[in-house]
Amino acid sequence: MKIDLTINKQKRTFLVEPNEYLLDVLRRYDYHSVRRGCDNTSCGVCTVLLDGKPVPSCSVLAIRCENRDITTVEGIEKEAEKLAHYFGELGADQCGYCNPSMALTVYALKRENKNAGDEDIKSYLVGNLCRCTGYVAQHEAIKRYLGDES
Numbered sequence: 060m061k062i063d064l065t066i067n068k069q070k071r072t073f074l075v076e077p078n079e080y081l082l083d084v085l086r087r088y089d090y091h092s093v094r095r096g097c098d099n100t101s102c103g104v105c106t107v108l109l110d111g112k113p114v115p116s117c118s119v120l121a122i123r124c125e126n127r128d129i130t131t132v133e134g135i136e137k138e139a140e141k142l143a144h145y146f147g148e149l150g151a152d153q154c155g156y157c158n159p160s161m162a163l164t165v166y167a168l169k170r171e172n173k174n175a176g177d178e179d180i181k182s183y184l185v186g187n188l189c190r191c192t193g194y195v196a197q198h199e200a201i202k203r204y205l206g207d208e209s
């Protein structure tokens with residue numbers, strides 16, 4: 060079946076199976092920044108923004124995205140670059156596999172709550188796991204990014 064939606068501000072039509080998850084559809088259509096991890100809503104690396112809110116795309120049926128708005132990290136390039144700058148500054152990067160999902164989640168947090176404190180950040184990012192880092196440098200980089208008004 061066909062579904063029409065907007066992705067990264069562009070209208071597109073995707074051909075999907077009724078039982079297909081958004082993660083599988085996006086990767087089939089070459090949105091490879093949307094990563095596969097656990098496939099069971101535990102790790103967050105498949106996160107995209109659906110109508111501006113972070114969701115694990117491995118748990119969203121693609122047909123539910125008809126006429127909705129999806130953002131992948133390619134759609135927030137400037138903001139992702141800003142966050143990457145702070146990650147680099149603080150040595151918060153290792154393999155980078157979790158970076159697109161982190162960038163999307165942190166971007167959504169910034170839009171919702173520019174004054175997020177330590178506990179807000181931790182609770183907003185609770186579904187985004189990173190296998191490599193101890194989160195400390197990432198957390199500090201995220202704080203700097205949230206305070207960046209440029």
Ligand code: FES
Nearest residue numbers: 096097098103117
């Ligand atoms: S792959 Fe979706 S939450 Fe892990």
Ligand code: FES
Nearest residue numbers: 154157189190191
């Ligand atoms: S830097 Fe490797 S999973 Fe996060």
